[in-house]
Amino acid sequence: MSETKILHNIITLTMLILLVSLSHAETSKHSMKYLRIDLRHIDSHGNFSKLMLFQRMTRRSHQRMIRLVKKTHNLSQFHSNLVSAAQTNVYLGSGEFVMDIAIGTPSLSFPAILDTGSDLIWTQCKPCDRCFNQSTATFDPSTSSTYKMLPCTADLCKTLPAFKCGVRNSSCQYQYSYADKTSTAGNLASETITLGRTKVDNIAFGCGNKNTDGFPGSSGLVGLGRDSLSLISQLGFKKFSYCFASLDEKKQSPMFFGSLAYLNKSAETGPTQSTLLVRSRQNPSLYYVSLLGITVGTTKLNIPSSTFALKNVGTGGTIIDSGTTITYLQTAGYNIVINAFVSQIKFPVVNGSHFGADLCFSAPSNSSFNLPKFILHFDEADLDLPESNYFIIDPNTGLLCLTVLPSPGPSILGNLLQQNFFVIYDIGENKLSFTPTQCDKM
Incomplete structure (x- = not known):
């Protein structure tokens, strides 16, 4: 056999081995980036x-x-x-x-x-x-x-x-x-x-x-x-x-695993903030964060930080959850929040219970207005929410409803509150980060 043919066979065999190796890497969960x-x-x-x-x-x-x-x-x-x-x-x-x-x-x-x-x-x-x-x-x-x-x-x-x-x-x-x-x-x-x-x-x-x-x-x-x-x-x-893209626009929402979690920065509309994830020994699968306080309008409400804290026995706490749409606040803290909205919004309060809402207003039709700010204060981070993340308005009826409800147990940060934020769960660093983002542009 000539040296040229031997060399050709060696190259062919090497390529076959490489292709098999690459094929295995594509299907191996340990090799994905x-x-x-x-x-x-x-x-x-x-x-x-x-x-x-x-x-x-x-x-x-x-x-x-x-x-x-x-x-x-x-x-x-x-x-x-x-x-x-x-x-x-x-x-x-x-x-x-x-x-x-x-x-x-x-x-x-x-x-x-x-x-x-x-x-x-x-x-x-x-x-x-x-x-x-x-x-x-x-x-x-x-x-x-x-x-x-x-x-x-x-x-x-x-x-x-x-x-x-x-x-x-x-x-x-x-x-x-x-x-x-x-x-x-x-x-x-x-x-x-x-x-x-x-x-x-x-x-x-x-x-x-x-x-x-x-x-x-x-x-x-x-x-x-x-x-x-x-x-x-x-x-x-x-x-x-x-x-999560705006839920009423019927657009797909991107999800990333691994290093892609930090790509597509061009869609960001604000700075990134981070807070530590809290782990519960009683419920280790859930993702908890430390919610320390809430601002409505320009007033930081007088809510003890212990209201939303995770107790040693596993009760209470604040969970961030993809599967719950509505945000739930522990009842004592929730009552302070809705009283603040009622005192700062001068529209008539109306019954929205047939839609599942607890607090609704009758907003003037065909006119623009600004709603009070709603800011969640976490350990080392502040989540300043767009109005559409905590109020929903029906343009046909003028019904304006708060998308927050009371909880007898833990507080739950739902996905409506999270929409148009790039939310990163960094399990290795035990950290949750969020960035204002146009999610449909990613």
Whole structure:
């Protein structure tokens, strides 16, 4: 064999090895540097007016707030018929934003609810003993060459709040019962998932064979909490971010994992501020921040900082959440806030309870006006909100409603308050950052 031919064969073999290596790197969760996914609001396909949209979001937010209260507070303070359903309420379920992911080989695409308040990734699976209706085909693990059931001895199985073992520990069978009596049950397995154009192998997920209704517009859920089962933990990223576009404009919202969390600076409209994330030993999956005070108009309200503080027993605190639209403030602090708005806004107060609002005004039609400032003071950061992030106005009726409600438990910073802010969760640095941004320009 000539030297030229030998050299050619060596080069060809080297290229083949390189291509195999690159192919493996594209599907390895340990080699990914960044990832972008576009989100859509769960009501984006509906033809709703602003107030109808607000009414739907408020109804869902109220149910989610109840679940959070039950999760973080003593269940004995609630009605007894809710207690039994809430005893494994580790995950919240449902939410407001949906992402498209694909699972298996060959892959099957489906919409999944995004949830920063939970950890498990799950979808409905065949054979389906009990499933809710979904717009896409149900995943059939028997058709996928990359599906593997995880044994009961797997580390991730042991992180589940409730599970049982199959014959000879061959499978890890989970069951979650949510506070609103929805549930999912099935096998914990691993699969190849596709996020955008990126395939990632060996991601643990719940393959649900028994699932009750309560997750409209989706075929499952993707948890982004702080525990090991969540997508962010399994991908090995130390930060993720999102930028929620105005909810009534039906535009997609970008979400970033990894180093892309700090790109697209040209859309920013203000400086970045940061505050530390607070971790609860009782609820380690949730993202807490230190809310120290509130300003309405030019007045910093006389609210003790302890009002919004996380207690040693795990109660109280302030949670930032993607799956709740409305912002909820602990009741004592909330009452001071609404009294301040009532004293500073000179429009007539009207009843907006049919839309789910607690405080509404009758605004003059066809005229411009300025509303009092609403500023949240965190540890080392101040969130100065645009009016559209805390008031909603119906141009047809002139109804002007505050999008903040009281909570008997923790305060919850909802996604309406976060819209048009680039929000970065830096888990490695234990820090939350927010930047005023035109999210639809990213």
